[in-house]
Amino acid sequence: MKRVGIIGGGQLAWMMGDAAKKLGVELIIQTPHKDDPAVSIAQETVFAAVDDAVATGILAQKCDIITFENEFVDLDALSLLENQGVCFRPRLAALAPLLDKYHQRCYLQNLGLPVPKFFALEQPEDRSKIEYLGFPVVLKARRHGYDGQGTYVIQDLATLLKIVNQSQTAFLVEEFIPFTxxxxxxxxxxxxxxxxxxxxxxxxxxxxxxxxxxxxxxxxxxxxxxxxxxxxxxxxxxxxxxxxxxxxxxxxxxxxxxxxxxxxxxxxxxxxxxxxxxxxxxxxxxxxxxxxxxxxxxxxxxxxxxxxxxxxxxxxxxxxxxxxxxxxxxxxxxxxxxxxxxxxxxxxxxxxxxxxxxxxxxxxxxxxxxxxxxxxx
Structure with missing residues (x-):
């Protein structure tokens, strides 16, 4: 019987419960809260933050494979475990280009895949790039955005500068796509x-x-x-x-x-x-x-x-x-x-x-x- 560790204990991990029973797979969850949904379907739970690599080392000792319910992890710390033989699926090298949204955009563009125009907002006073895109623009936190958090549709420069100046995070700016x-x-x-x-x-x-x-x-x-x-x-x-x-x-x-x-x-x-x-x-x-x-x-x-x-x-x-x-x-x-x-x-x-x-x-x-x-x- 395979024992699969899941980093994250929300509804995405919870919904793997029935499939795990059907396939004869045991699920072991790493999650910070005892009332997270997946705790109820886990054979065992490691209670720790999802970016706690020490806890993931404990998780690795209990299972054959580790997978992810969310991507808010510390890749550098996990890579030490991978180098010691811990099996992550997807492998960490598959996650690495995707976790930072600016790096993700660059990766997709380098593959020749079609993406909106974008740039990393490193100097908010660099207005020429923003004016090139034209308002409205989309402002995205490069890390840890989820369910709309860290994503803003911006109508003018003053609003953009206000959000950036009030935040401690790095941002990506991209053109607003008037999609159908x-x-x-x-x-x-x-x-x-x-x-x-x-x-x-x-x-x-x-x-x-x-x-x-x-x-x-x-x-x-x-x-x-x-x-x-x-x-x-x-x-x-x-x-x-x-x-x-x-x-x-x-x-x-x-x-x-x-x-x-x-x-x-x-x-x-x-x-x-x-x-x-x-x-x-x-x-x-x-x-x-x-x-x-x-x-x-x-x-x-x-x-x-x-x-x-x-x-x-x-x-x-x-x-x-x-x-x-x-x-x-x-x-x-x-x-x-x-x-x-x-x-x-x-x-x-x-x-x-x-x-x-x-x-x-x-x-x-x-x-x-x-x-x-x-x-x-």
Whole structure:
């Protein structure tokens, strides 16, 4: 029986629980809080911050392979463990170009992949680069941005300088893309180099946080082929093992641009739990454990996934709304069991399988779900 260590104990690790049971894999979690979702499905837990490499050394003694639920780790410290023979999947060299968003942009550009115009903001007073891009621009923290944190759409220089001067972090500036759709693809690569991709999906963000995912995305066959080719180029270049999430923009003239890469399971792939032959969580475990990958085709016409985000600070379990959501036909509700609700926090998600997907039906369904959830009862 394989024993897999996971750095991070949130809902992404928690959703690996059922897949681990199915595959006969034991999960050992490194996470700082005893009430984190994945603690309930772990065979054992190392309670420590995810960037605590000493704790990861303890984790390594308890398992065969270590993988990642999030990328907020200390690569330099972990590399000492890797040099001692600890098996990380994906390998640390696959994470290294991605963790700093400026380095990630440079890596993608050097691969010849299409990205927005960008530069590292090293001297805020260097106005010529900013004026070259033209406002609005997007300002991103180079490290530790997640769920919209550290990402700003900036309308003028004064606002940009205010944010930069109030922060102790390094920033990336990139052109604002007036996209027609935001897209994403989940791709898996095995230890043998086999790559399988999930259907391209449309993601809908509000305040830089994913609110909804529609599978499959309404795009042309050529656009889908281009996105799949981007996934193959990236994962082969990194020699990655495991699941990667790739976020993209579709512009008004049909151009595809890569937005960001997540070297782990990803919110845009949650629909796969209920709509695909294999979930992204099972596929990830298959990949890191050296098991055969499974073709992740849809077993329905389509699906809509809606994140259930906190809209207040409370300790409610929202039983009334959850019951109403569960009564929607063909719905699958996933509640993460978090003890506290905060504004914007991901508390769960609901996926509804579609029989005959069309835009009107999708819009009506989303409206129904969100009118139930955001009742503030």
């Amino acid at each position: 759709k935001e897209l994403a693809i989940i791709a898996a690569r095995s230890v043998n180099g086999e790559i399988l991709t999930y259907p391209v999906v449309e993601t809908q963000q509000e305040q830089q946080v994913c609110r909804r995912v529609i599978a499959p995305a309404e795009i042309t066959a050529e656009q889908e082929a281009e996105i799949r080719a981007i996934a193959h180029t990236l994962l082969n270049s990194l020699q990655a093992v495991g699941i990667f999430g790739i976020e993209l923009f579709l512009t008004g003239n049909g151009k595809i641009l890569v937005n960001e890469i997540a070297p782990r399971t990803h919110n845009s792939g949650h629909f796969s739990l209920d709509a695909c032959e294999v979930s992204q969580f099972e596929q990830h475990l298959r990949a890191v454990c050296g098991l055969p990958l499974v073709n992740p085709i849809l077993h329905c016409s389509g699906a809509v996934m809606v994140n259930l985000l906190g809209y207040q600070n409370s300790h409610s379990d929202y039983q009334n709304q959850r019951q109403q959501l569960g009564e929607i036909p063909h719905s699958h509700l996933h509640w993460y069991g978090k003890s506290e609700s905060r504004i914007g926090r991901k508390l769960g998600h609901i996926t509804v399988l579609l029989e005959q997907p069309n835009q009107d039906a999708v819009n009506t369904l989303i409206q129904t779900i969100e009118s139930i959830w955001y009742t503030h009862s």
